[in-house]
Amino acid sequence: MSDTIKNVKLADMPAYELVKAGTGGCAGCPSPMGLRIVGKALGPNSIMVMTPSCAVASIGVMPKSCYDVPVLNVCFASAGASAAGISMSLDAQLKNGALSGEKPTVFTWVGDGGTYDIGFQGISAAAERNDDFIHFCYNNEAYSNTGVQRSGATPKYAVTTTTPAGKESQKKNVPLLMLEQRIAYVATASLAYPLDFYRKVQKAKSIQGFKYIELHAPCGPGWKFASSDTVELARLAVKSGAWLLWEGEHGKLTLNAPTKQLAEGKMPCAELEEYLKLQGRFAHIMKSTEKAAAIEAMKSEIRREMDFMLGREKL
Amino acid sequence: MNNLPINPLSCATEGAGGPTGTWRSHRPVIDPAKCTGCLLCWIWCPEGVIAKEDRSINYDYCKGCGLCAKECPAHAITMIKEADHE
């Protein structure tokens, strides 16, 4: 249930809808769910850059689009370069008088495939140049739109069409790379904590320079769970420690609730098995004789990451 | 050639992905007497078809994902089989 949100002030969020109803996304899709909150935080004076993904496939059929702001769908490797170019061009036009008023917020909405793997160099370069835009990675932990291939964000053990026996390697940690790049602002977020996500997007909007926000985005068809369970999966990921909530400004790290309390042992973690057993992509583990060992290995990875982040927070 | 659109840009429009309400096997029905107005269904509906003001649902595009019924803390939303509705 919704014990993740206390004293909700959802009423303060604007009614503005960036996503028009009747998208091409699957029932229960995390992408429009996240984008609706992004729209409420950024407002309509925004420009969105996308790369091939479910979010692009969801747009609908020309001449209709489900997105209420100008959208550029660019080639996979170039989200970072394209968003940087748009932002620089706006700066130039504001300077020479071709444009006036508030600068539109330039942001990307890119999958984990487009962020962790194919688009990484362009995003990393924009981070290093401190280009003025927000990069959003909605992380559904696979190349969902092309039929669920493994990506650099797919967790170990998960079955995808290219890891039929379960993935053997650990996932990358791109948010941590961004933290160590000491960019203007970096945050992780969860669909189960919409107010935390909203606050982080608003904060990113208020900061000049390169911002990176990664939203954990459980995908029913990709992870094999029911369409009604998207938020439940997002919540269990945070409560079990499989997904950590934190933010960093110029390298200064802050762990957010409830990750902080879980990491400090002030609150017990939810059983990881509760999270795993709802997902068909881990069913082979649940049925295997190695189940206990695999879950132990996953838990010790979580403990290691929590200890690492607690130590990193002191820097 | 003359029938080509002058402007090659798309416009933000409801139903860009088609009449997605037809995807539904079950429809969410809200009991206004039980609804506390917490707005959780409003913020979590992936399609944004639940109205912020009165939680009325736009069935033209509701895909029947069942998320609103699952997450409603007041259990005010029930999923009813489409054929059994009316």
Ligand SMILES: Cc1ncc(C[n+]2csc(CCOP(=O)(O)OP(=O)(O)O)c2C)c(N)n1
């Ligand atoms: C250069 C290039 N390689 C491959 C593709 C095919 N392709 C289209 S969408 C997609 C999956 C993208 O995965 P991700 O970025 O994680 O977004 P998701 O589909 O999961 O939302 C792929 C591989 C492409 N369009 N361009």
Ligand code: SF4
């Ligand atoms: S496959 Fe997953 S990410 Fe893609 S549209 Fe469906 S639910 Fe959304």
Ligand code: SF4
């Ligand atoms: S069933 Fe899904 S699409 Fe329909 S109103 Fe509920 S959350 Fe929205």
Ligand SMILES: [Mg+2]
């Ligand atoms: Mg993906």
